[in-house]
Amino acid sequence: MRIPGTFRVGFNVSYLTVLSTMLAVWLASALPARAHEVLPAIADMEQVGDELQFDIRLNIESFIAGIDLTETEDTDEAPQTDIYDELRALAPEALQARFDTFWPDMQSRVTVLVDGSPVTITNPEIEVGEIGNVEAVRETQLRFSAPIPAGGLAVQVGWDKAFGTLVLRQQGVDAPYDGYLEAGALTDPIALAGGDQAGGWQTFVNYIPVGFDHIVPKGLDHILFVLGLFFLSTRFMPLLTQVSLFTLAHTITLAIAALGYVNIPGSIVEPLIAASITYVAVENIFMKNLSPWRPVIVFIFGLLHGLGFASVLGEFGLPEGSFIPALIGFNVGVEVGQLAVIAVMFLAVWQAIRIDRGENEVAQGRVVYGVLILATVALIALNPTALSDALENPSIVFLAPMLAIFVLCFASITFRDRIEAYRRIVSIPASAFIGLVGAYWFVERVFL
Numbered sequence: 001m002r003i004p005g006t007f008r009v010g011f012n013v014s015y016l017t018v019l020s021t022m023l024a025v026w027l028a029s030a031l032p033a034r035a036h037e038v039l040p041a042i043a044d045m046e047q048v049g050d051e052l053q054f055d056i057r058l059n060i061e062s063f064i065a066g067i068d069l070t071e072t073e074d075t076d077e078a079p080q081t082d083i084y085d086e087l088r089a090l091a092p093e094a095l096q097a098r099f100d101t102f103w104p105d106m107q108s109r110v111t112v113l114v115d116g117s118p119v120t121i122t123n124p125e126i127e128v129g130e131i132g133n134v135e136a137v138r139e140t141q142l143r144f145s146a147p148i149p150a151g152g153l154a155v156q157v158g159w160d161k162a163f164g165t166l167v168l169r170q171q172g173v174d175a176p177y178d179g180y181l182e183a184g185a186l187t188d189p190i191a192l193a194g195g196d197q198a199g200g201w202q203t204f205v206n207y208i209p210v211g212f213d214h215i216v217p218k219g220l221d222h223i224l225f226v227l228g229l230f231f232l233s234t235r236f237m238p239l240l241t242q243v244s245l246f247t248l249a250h251t252i253t254l255a256i257a258a259l260g261y262v263n264i265p266g267s268i269v270e271p272l273i274a275a276s277i278t279y280v281a282v283e284n285i286f287m288k289n290l291s292p293w294r295p296v297i298v299f300i301f302g303l304l305h306g307l308g309f310a311s312v313l314g315e316f317g318l319p320e321g322s323f324i325p326a327l328i329g330f331n332v333g334v335e336v337g338q339l340a341v342i343a344v345m346f347l348a349v350w351q352a353i354r355i356d357r358g359e360n361e362v363a364q365g366r367v368v369y370g371v372l373i374l375a376t377v378a379l380i381a382l383n384p385t386a387l388s389d390a391l392e393n394p395s396i397v398f399l400a401p402m403l404a405i406f407v408l409c410f411a412s413i414t415f416r417d418r419i420e421a422y423r424r425i426v427s428i429p430a431s432a433f434i435g436l437v438g439a440y441w442f443v444e445r446v447f448l
Helices: 004-028 060-065 082-089 092-108 199-216 220-230 235-257 266-286 292-314 320-356 362-382 385-391 397-416 421-447
Strands: 041-048 049-060 112-114 123-128 140-147 154-159 168-170 178-181
Touching: 041 154, 060 082, 060 092, 060 140, 092 112, 092 123, 112 178, 154 168, 154 235, 178 199, 199 292, 199 320, 220 235, 220 292, 220 320, 220 421, 235 292, 235 320, 266 292, 266 421, 292 320, 320 362, 320 397, 320 421, 362 397, 397 421
Parallel strands: 041 168
Antiparallel strands: 041 049, 049 140, 112 154, 123 140, 168 178
8 A cells, every 4th residue: 555645755855865975976085085184294303412303294385385284184185285296206305405495484383392481493404204105194204403492301392283193202201291382382391311101090191182182173984983873773772782893893903903902904905995985874774773783893893993093003102111011091082972972973863863753743853953944054054163173173073964854754753654764764865875985986096
């Protein structure tokens, strides 16, 4: 028997799915890629005689090109991408000459204070890697020194916000300082004689925001995977089962990879992570509940995502004296980030779910989603700089999908009297969007 109005709902579902698909394709081309990913700079600092010597591993081309590394996740998305690619193709000697011209500007944007007074960094030297693969990051070793006035006891280090994240590691002393500095931050005073190594508890606390930041806002692929788990079912147990298995799995591989027992190249891990996003999304479209094989699949994909998390830690390493607290803190931050993603999406669709179950008033739901739609459109139109800064991505990357979700939820309560309105109008189109972005990333990471 055909339920009255079924064709009408099917038409609207199809129409909304098409809109969602178009949005997915457009956003997929706008989301950051991994080929030119921005990495943190790692600086080793050591006192030698009456001066401090710094040895920094960084991507000097992005500095010379003038890319704001706080605003950029991928150099392909920066306005200076053509300059950056030109620099990437230069031979080491030619890049050295460009650096010599750039040095006075960089010198003025690096801060070194000894006992609160500024000192000038001098004697710059760089060691540039060969050209190699121009589609990958080329690392450069930058060395410079700073004088220590007689009787100097403590140093503070920082640099311009546009230079991005700095990992600073003190060398040659007992209990050395080891810090992860957000862009533009200045360290607390570091005793030149050593002794400022963070304790286990402090290290644990310090690494929680590092893990959280890797999910929100930087981990767009991990965000989409978690949302793929979320959109399978409106029931709590399927979500709890999947998230628990995913958490267990990525905790295992994060630990063993960080300890150095497993090392799989990102060129293999990253495409598989993209494929995992597409898989869970496609299964959402065809399965209404947790299938017998899905827990196993989610666990396997969790192992892959753990390797992805480990690659982040591998970029700057973990403090040797507090390895376990740092690892646990990072993992806790990842979990908090994942729960934050689920919580935000749950709040976004909760009214639609309740109305689909007949547990809430339609008029109330329309008002809620009407206000949310207008507010999101206003934010997209205004495009406040502060929001983009906070998200570390163009705000449209987050706001456009949220606007689509609010529109789909409004549509689902409009057709609430149809069978499975929420699933057909919200969950399936959202999953289609997630799957298309994952598929695009897979192709991009393998072939582009």
